[in-house]
Amino acid sequence: MRKNSFSGASCSEKHGHGLLKKRKTFMAIMLVLCLFGITLTSCTDSAKSTGELSSGEDITGNYDNYDDSGSGMSDGISSYDFFLRNEEGNYIYGEIILPEYAGSGTVSGESSKAGAIPLVFMAHGFRGTLNSGGGRELAERLAKAGIAAVRIDFNPYIITEKEASRISGLISSSEHAANVLYDTENRPEYERTDIYTLKDMCDYSCLAIDYALQNYNIDRERVGIYGRSMGGRLAMIMANENTGDYDFKAMTLIAPAGDAGAMVYYMGGSKRWNEMKKEAAENGYVEKQTLLLEPEWFEQFEAYDPSETGSKFGDKPVLLYYNTKDNVVRPKTSLKCAKGYSNAEIHKVTTDDGHGYEMSYEKSDLKEKIMTRTVEFFKDTL
Numbered sequence: 481m482r483k484n485s486f487s488g489a490s491c492s493e494k495h496g497h498g499l500l501k502k503r504k505t506f507m508a509i510m511l512v513l514c515l516f517g518i519t520l521t522s523c524t525d526s527a528k529s530t531g532e533l534s535s536g537e538d539i540t541g542n543y544d545n546y547d548d549s550g551s552g553m554s555d556g557i558s559s560y561d562f563f564l565r566n567e568e569g570n571y572i573y574g575e576i577i578l579p580e581y582a583g584s585g586t587v588s589g590e591s592s593k594a595g596a597i598p599l600v601f602m603a604h605g606f607r608g609t610l611n612s613g614g615g616r617e618l619a620e621r622l623a624k625a626g627i628a629a630v631r632i633d634f635n636p637y638i639i640t641e642k643e644a645s646r647i648s649g650l651i652s653s654s655e656h657a658a659n660v661l662y663d664t665e666n667r668p669e670y671e672r673t674d675i676y677t678l679k680d681m682c683d684y685s686c687l688a689i690d691y692a693l694q695n696y697n698i699d700r701e702r703v704g705i706y707g708r709s710m711g712g713r714l715a716m717i718m719a720n721e722n723t724g725d726y727d728f729k730a731m732t733l734i735a736p737a738g739d740a741g742a743m744v745y746y747m748g749g750s751k752r753w754n755e756m757k758k759e760a761a762e763n764g765y766v767e768k769q770t771l772l773l774e775p776e777w778f779e780q781f782e783a784y785d786p787s788e789t790g791s792k793f794g795d796k797p798v799l800l801y802y803n804t805k806d807n808v809v810r811p812k813t814s815l816k817c818a819k820g821y822s823n824a825e826i827h828k829v830t831t832d833d834g835h836g837y838e839m840s841y842e843k844s845d846l847k848e849k850i851m852t853r854t855v856e857f858f859k860d861t862l
Contacts, residue, residue, distance in 0.1 A: 560577075581595075597627060604708065625859050628698055635674060709736070733799070735802055736813070803829050803830065
């Protein structure tokens, strides 16, 4: 069982929603439906030979037959899509991008392997996706620099095993899995739970990191973490508490919502926060921008303030960016987070793009500076 990083926070039963059963700690049951660039046949053959899944096992494609010609990747990097199945049968979609030479075989055993490369886990913000804020471009840049990057969508998919197999087939014949999963015409078929707490985010992040460590030539002793907005809060929690027993070596934060007031401000202030808490307690959840926030969601935010526990991260390096015109995570919140760490490199930027930091722009001098420095930072510290 994973260490609970939230003082006083607990997972309790659902109240009145009915989409999911009792809240549980998620087991590391990993089902890789298809890895991008692997044919449907190779995925199917592997699944047949592996048999039923038990806790901690995974089904993978045959990397030895991997053909990069179908991956859409270039410059010596490869992309692999995966699904992680939680205990309730829902699926977390993710992607790992890494240098080609690190994806040439399933690796297990010792924590530090010859030729192993570093890994960065990347966390998106509230209601975001793994591609939000230039996520995929940054992951590609990290891979080109010799660093594996793994990202996930925190909002689980509700799909049956039969549907999962069909998605697997679509992935194998499409440019990228996201083209299938985010297709608006197919969206009703791939329903989301629209429910996840901070603890869920930690659990899912650990599943993704575990998956990367077990299936690629990754050095467990060189793992870093990157988070933007609410994903920055998650990164701070995981780094401060060594969540999953990972000793994160370095962290990058973009506008981290990491203090006690960050999400209160985002929800509209203390009065509105308390109103939402009351509604969640009475009805089982309250809706905010399509996400269903349960009582546990509020409890976990109030129970742990990562901006107050930065000393647990020691003198390990932190890179942080904040925008003087950010109207979602205020500059004073980002600065409070930064001051909690003894070895923080702080960059102040000013852009009318607000909370976006121009990271999703096709071309931007600011995006170029942030991404270039982020890659350099992880190269120097991992």
